[in-house]
Amino acid sequence: xxxxxxxxAEVKKPGASLKVSCxxxxxxxxxYSIAWVRxxxxxxxEWMGWVSGNRGNTKYAQKFQDRVSMTTDTSTSTAFLELxxxxxxxxxxxxxxxxxxxxxxxxxxxxxxxxxSS
Amino acid sequence: xxxxxQPPSVSVSPGQTARITCSADALSKRHAYWYQxxxxxxxxxxxxxxxxxxxxxxxxxxxxxxxxxxTLTISGVQAEDEADYYCQSGxxxxxxxxxxxxxxxxx
Numbered sequence: 764x765x766x767x768x769x770x771x772a773e774v775k776k777p778g779a780s781l782k783v784s785c786x787x788x789x790x791x792x793x794x795y796s797i798a799w800v801r802x803x804x805x806x807x808x809e810w811m812g813w814v815s816g817n818r819g820n821t822k823y824a825q826k827f828q829d830r831v832s833m834t835t836d837t838s839t840s841t842a843f844l845e846l847x848x849x850x851x852x853x854x855x856x857x858x859x860x861x862x863x864x865x866x867x868x869x870x871x872x873x874x875x876x877x878x879x880s881s
Numbered sequence: 882x883x884x885x886x887q888p889p890s891v892s893v894s895p896g897q898t899a900r901i902t903c904s905a906d907a908l909s910k911r912h913a914y915w916y917q918x919x920x921x922x923x924x925x926x927x928x929x930x931x932x933x934x935x936x937x938x939x940x941x942x943x944x945x946x947x948x949x950x951x952t953l954t955i956s957g958v959q960a961e962d963e964a965d966y967y968c969q970s971g972x973x974x975x976x977x978x979x980x981x982x983x984x985x986x987x988x
Contacts, residue, residue, distance in 0.1 A: 798977070800924075807982040808916070808924065808967050813975070822975040825882070858923055865930055867914035867969065871923035 765789035767797075767859055767872035774878045775849050783875045785842040785859035792840035793817040796862040799833060799844045803855040813862060814842055849879045883907050885968050885980035892986040899955040901983045903968030906949050913951040914969045915944060917962075918982075924967065928953060955985070963987045 770784040785797060798813040812823035814833035821833050832845040842859060857875045860868035886904045893899040903913060913931050916924035926935055928944035931951055941956045955962055965984050971977040 800979075807965075808918070808969075808979045810969070810977040810979055813977070824976065860924075863929070865933075866935060867926045867929040868916070868924070869926050869929075869935065871925070874923055 769872040772876040787840040797842040887980040
């Protein structure tokens with residue numbers, strides 16, 4: 764069974780950093796990229812970027828360019844999203860998704876809820 | 882990057898056909914993808930590369946492309962199809978974008 768399992772809910776203070784993990788299971792991790800998508804409460808989907816599963820190449824949305832890092836650990840088939848300098852605007856659900864060669868984002872994690880409050 | 886424009890909402894009665902559009906000049910050169918998201922759930926891809934349907938997605942879901950507009954069509958809409966639908970595409974540099982989403986209401 765192919766799945767992505769994300770780390771649990773996070774509560775952070777403004778100015779702190781966030782690190783979310785996304786563990787792949789049931790497929791060869793290095794054959795696919797992982798995309799990160801977030802969704803503010805009551806809002807639409809927002810693409811944050813992607814990281815390749817083999818070489819760790821990245822592409823970030825310009826909005827997050829200066830405070831985001833996406834990495835991988837191939838030994839554990841896990842992708843990581845790090846977001847720094849959090850504000851209340853960073854509240855929401857964060858999803859990872861496998862990027863198929865042609866099929867788009869074909870497998871999604873369950874989401875990680877992030878709260879930012881002083 | 883660019884923006885993908887979707888109508889905020891579409892309403893249809895059960896058994897009717899729902900059409901959700903997504904527009905941007907870049908779509909004449911780039912593939913589009915459609916995702917369905919039900920409340921409290923992760924999105925699911927229902928159409929890829931403009932008109933391809935993943936295995937497991939009902940045949941009533943179809944996609945088409947004409948110039949700068951792509952369309953998701955749901956024929957014979959069922960109550961279970963009520964959800965938010967998002968189009969997504971990307972540019973040649975690897976930057977991706979989602980449309981604002983369309984809430985499909987089954988009356």
